[in-house]
Amino acid sequence: MSATAVVGLQWGDEAKGKIVDLLTSEHDVVVRYQGGNNAGHTVKFDGQTYKLSLLPAGILRDGITSVVATGVVINPKAFLGELDGIESRRGKVAPEKFLVSDRAHVIFPYHMAEEAVLENSRKNDEKIGTTMRGIGTCYREKAGRTHAIRVGDMLYPDQFKRRLTEIVEFKNRMLAALDPEFKPFDAEAIFTEYSAYTERLKPYICDTTAFLHHALAAKKRLLFEGAQGSLLDLDHGTFPFVTSSSSSGCGIHSGSGVPERAITRMIGVVKAYTTRVGGGPFPTELNNEIGQHIRDVGHEYGTVTGRPRRCGWFDAIAAGYGARLSGVDCISVMLLDVLSGLDELKICEAYEINGERTTDFPSHVERLAQVKPVYRTLPGWKSEIAHIRKVADLPANARRYVDTIAELLCSQVEIISVGPDREQTILG
Numbered sequence: 551m552s553a554t555a556v557v558g559l560q561w562g563d564e565a566k567g568k569i570v571d572l573l574t575s576e577h578d579v580v581v582r583y584q585g586g587n588n589a590g591h592t593v594k595f596d597g598q599t600y601k602l603s604l605l606p607a608g609i610l611r612d613g614i615t616s617v618v619a620t621g622v623v624i625n626p627k628a629f630l631g632e633l634d635g636i637e638s639r640r641g642k643v644a645p646e647k648f649l650v651s652d653r654a655h656v657i658f659p660y661h662m663a664e665e666a667v668l669e670n671s672r673k674n675d676e677k678i679g680t681t682m683r684g685i686g687t688c689y690r691e692k693a694g695r696t697h698a699i700r701v702g703d704m705l706y707p708d709q710f711k712r713r714l715t716e717i718v719e720f721k722n723r724m725l726a727a728l729d730p731e732f733k734p735f736d737a738e739a740i741f742t743e744y745s746a747y748t749e750r751l752k753p754y755i756c757d758t759t760a761f762l763h764h765a766l767a768a769k770k771r772l773l774f775e776g777a778q779g780s781l782l783d784l785d786h787g788t789f790p791f792v793t794s795s796s797s798s799g800c801g802i803h804s805g806s807g808v809p810e811r812a813i814t815r816m817i818g819v820v821k822a823y824t825t826r827v828g829g830g831p832f833p834t835e836l837n838n839e840i841g842q843h844i845r846d847v848g849h850e851y852g853t854v855t856g857r858p859r860r861c862g863w864f865d866a867i868a869a870g871y872g873a874r875l876s877g878v879d880c881i882s883v884m885l886l887d888v889l890s891g892l893d894e895l896k897i898c899e900a901y902e903i904n905g906e907r908t909t910d911f912p913s914h915v916e917r918l919a920q921v922k923p924v925y926r927t928l929p930g931w932k933s934e935i936a937h938i939r940k941v942a943d944l945p946a947n948a949r950r951y952v953d954t955i956a957e958l959l960c961s962q963v964e965i966i967s968v969g970p971d972r973e974q975t976i977l978g
């Protein structure tokens with residue numbers, strides 16, 4: 551049995567897409583197991599840039615089977631739009647090479663409307679700052695069960711229509727009560743629209759759990775592509791400023807149906823600094839010219855929403871917690887090149903909360919908001935590193951910086967990334 555998992559250890563956008571693409575050639579099957587089109591994974595090679603949201607990065611390589619597993623929430627319109635975009639650039643994706651779980655839950659327009667009402671009802675500093683893709687409201691229906699529709703349900707038109715009509719009537723009443731400007735949804739129109747999506751999706755829909763079990767038995771090499779990051783995990787992240795799925799390594803088993811013991815290599819991905827999009831405390835945030843410098847050099851603007859990402863120093867307490875949650879075997883340090891040119895760099899190695907020092911990550915955001923980061927200051931390096939391909943060729947201070955991350959995360963760094971392209975990678 552061989553399965554690799556790639557998970558983000560921070561608040562998302564750690565460049566998981568690049569690592570998954572890099573490792574795809576050593577695998578047979580690439581699996582997305584949680585999240586939805588809130589994710590934005592960028593892959594660059596041969597002078598081309600691909601932005602993937604719902605489709606696994608495996609879709610970009612020939613001979614790979616891509617799986618969108620049970621724990622994902624699917625907006626069929628976004629899904630098919632993305633598939634069309636990829637097919638127009640890379641040719642037809644054969645149905646036997648692309649599988650969509652019949653158990654995955656479906657996002658409908660009322661999920662987005664409900665999310666907008668909920669977000670707008672919160673005060674500015676309490677807004678989660680979601681991607682407004684209906685992710686949280688769809689997962690809520692999944693947990694609540696009464697108003698949930700799964701991909702496989704759409705294959706039974708009569709039942710699907712009956713359920714959808716009941717749900718839309720309920721949502722119309724609820725949303726009209728909450729928003730005076732709300733225009734009711736037309737169940738018939740949604741049914742017609744989603745029936746057309748179902749026709750197109752049909753060749754891809756199957757029991758992906760059974761497929762993955764057979765793949766494991768046949769000794770196929772699986773690669774799990776995490777979305778979001780460990781600190782956005784619904785149970786273990788900075789609740790309520792999280793996403794609504796298990797976005798740490800904890801979600802692989804529940805989201806795919808593949809037992810955790812099948813994972814033979816868990817790779818934790820971190821940026822060489824920290825970013826966050828949306829609300830919530832961020833102890834090492836830099837609201838100054840260094841933060842802006844990192845944003846400019848790292849092009850730190852959201853792949854999905856275009857929002858400027860909040861930037862800060864590397865937080866080894868936050869990322870270390872992410873690493874322990876996911877049980878990583880090794881670390882990939884990404885975007886190291888972005889830090890070139892800074893005189894000195896800081897890494898948060900402890901938190902001080904109400905005068906007490908700790909290396910534990912707080913369970914409540916109220917406590918996280920009180921954190922005073924304790925920094926270790928390291929000398930920077932002046933030269934560009936984007937062309938370097940061997941650890942030994944990195945400036946001594948860059949090596950020292952990476953070694954410090956490894957030391958504080960109690961793990962080893964196996965991959966260092968010095969640019970967005972597939973080639974701009976140093977394997978340790």
Ligand code: GDP
Nearest residue numbers: 563564565566567590591592885967968969970
């Ligand atoms: P993901 O959501 O974790 O897959 O990450 P994103 O794709 O949202 O964000 C990572 C961004 O960094 C993308 O624009 C990548 O092209 C880019 N990137 C990846 N690795 C590197 C790197 O080593 N250096 C630089 N400068 N950019 C990188």
Ligand code: IMO
Nearest residue numbers: 562563588589590679680681777778793827828
């Ligand atoms: P990738 O896979 C960074 C953040 C949103 C918001 C919170 C909840 O590209 O790393 P949601 O729409 O999921 O209910 O929003 O989670 N968020 C991400 N931040 N990268 C992502 O994905 C994210 N997906 C969601 O900004 O703060």
Ligand code: MG
Nearest residue numbers: 563590591853
């Ligand atoms: Mg992203």
